[in-house]
Amino acid sequence: MSFHTDLDDDGEVMSEINMTPLVDVMLVLLIIFIITVPVINHAVKLDLPQASSQALEIKPEKVQLAIKADGALSWNGETLPSEALEDRLATAASRQPQPELHLQVDRHAEYDHVAQLLSSASRHGLGKVAFVTEPGR
Numbered sequence: 001m002s003f004h005t006d007l008d009d010d011g012e013v014m015s016e017i018n019m020t021p022l023v024d025v026m027l028v029l030l031i032i033f034i035i036t037v038p039v040i041n042h043a044v045k046l047d048l049p050q051a052s053s054q055a056l057e058i059k060p061e062k063v064q065l066a067i068k069a070d071g072a073l074s075w076n077g078e079t080l081p082s083e084a085l086e087d088r089l090a091t092a093a094s095r096q097p098q099p100e101l102h103l104q105v106d107r108h109a110e111y112d113h114v115a116q117l118l119s120s121a122s123r124h125g126l127g128k129v130a131f132v133t134e135p136g137r
Helices: 019-040 082-094 112-123
Strands: 063-068 074-077 078-080 100-105 128-130
Touching: 063 112, 074 082, 078 082, 082 112, 100 112
Parallel strands: 063 100, 100 128
Antiparallel strands: 063 074, 074 078
């Protein structure tokens, strides 16, 4: 019986690896990657619709409040008794979005009427108040 071992002619064990099949496999993989990379990067240009990301802003209602020289009130041009002011302010404060109060005061009106109106508006949570003035003469 004879045993076959991996010995070279000198009787030493061969320690070399045959690199030819490894190089062949690597060349085949390289060719495959060279062919497939342009196909992967190929893109189709599309004109897609653009969406607006801005929130739709609802403009708040404007309430025209006027104080005349004698302290009489008007709400959007309509004469308003002072007892009905609190109810109107409560109704306006419950709306969403809350309306802006545009306050037009006669130059001869007492400041006390203005202060009471601003205090009532603040008490009901109406914080947006604008003072309407006449252009300079």
